[in-house]
Amino acid sequence: MAYRETEKMRNRKSEARKRIFQCAFQCVMKGGFRNAQITHVAQAAGVATGTIYRYFDSKEELxxxxxxxxxxxxxxxxxxxxxxxxxxxxxxxxxxxxxxERALRGPTMAWSLIAEPVDPKVEAERILYRQAYARHFEQAIRDGIEEGSIPPQEARQSSTCLVGAIAESLVGPLSPAQAESDQTNSPEHQQPLVDSIVCFCIQGLTGTRR
Incomplete structure (x- = not known):
């Protein structure tokens, strides 16, 4: 007779997978991907290290x-x-x-998402999501061209330039060395930085300062 998984067992597996994921997520938030060791995740989730691989094919997939x-x-x-x-x-x-602003409020996770050296599987996701940001910006640029608030330009190219500019401008401030300094973390330092980034991007799109 074939084994049939019960609803209780499915729920138990779902909860275990969710707990492992949440513990791994917290590890990344606290110290980036490089510090999210599988042994630490397993310990936090209260499972054996090998148990993690029942729910995720590899560390890279997790x-x-x-x-x-x-x-x-x-x-x-x-x-x-x-x-x-x-x-x-x-x-x-x-x-x-x-x-x-969201990146600067959560510098460790933002650094992990934007610039931390990662495995190829994660890097592939990074490329996909940069494209997702660009698609949103592209539509807004097209709207601006149509309404006359943005000069005619190649919207798709401009959108990728926006993504690159804002990501690259945050690499330094988000880097672990700088993010630990009191000056970088202070609102007095962050607000002028945000204003400068936004000004540069908008000026690049419109040719005028905001």
Missing amino acids: FAEIFRSATQREVDKVAEALATEGNAVTRLEAALRQFA
Whole structure:
């Protein structure tokens, strides 16, 4: 007679997988992917190390899922900002500011998502999500061109330039060495940095300062 998994067993497996994922997510939030060792995750989740591989094919697959979950949250926040009222330039400014401010509030996770050296499977996810950001920016740029708030330009190319500019401008401030300094973490230092990033990006799109 073939074994049939009970509903109770399925729920138990689902809860175990969720607990492992959440513990791994917390490890990444605290110290990045490089510090999220499988032994630490297993200990935090209260399972044997080998048990993790019953639910995830590899460490890389677990990390890729964490990356997808964390980055999708940030993409959604950018999309929300772009869906607010105002012309395209105002909405793009709000989205860029949202991106930068959230990154600086959570520098360890932001560094992991933007710049930390990672396995190829996670790097592939990073590329996909940069493209997701670019698609949102591209649509807003097209809206701006249509309404006249943004000069005619190649919207797709401009959108990828925006993603590259804001990500690269945050690499230094988010790096573990700088993120630990009191100056970098202070609101007095962060706000001028965000303003500068947003100003540069909007000026690149429109040719005028905001």
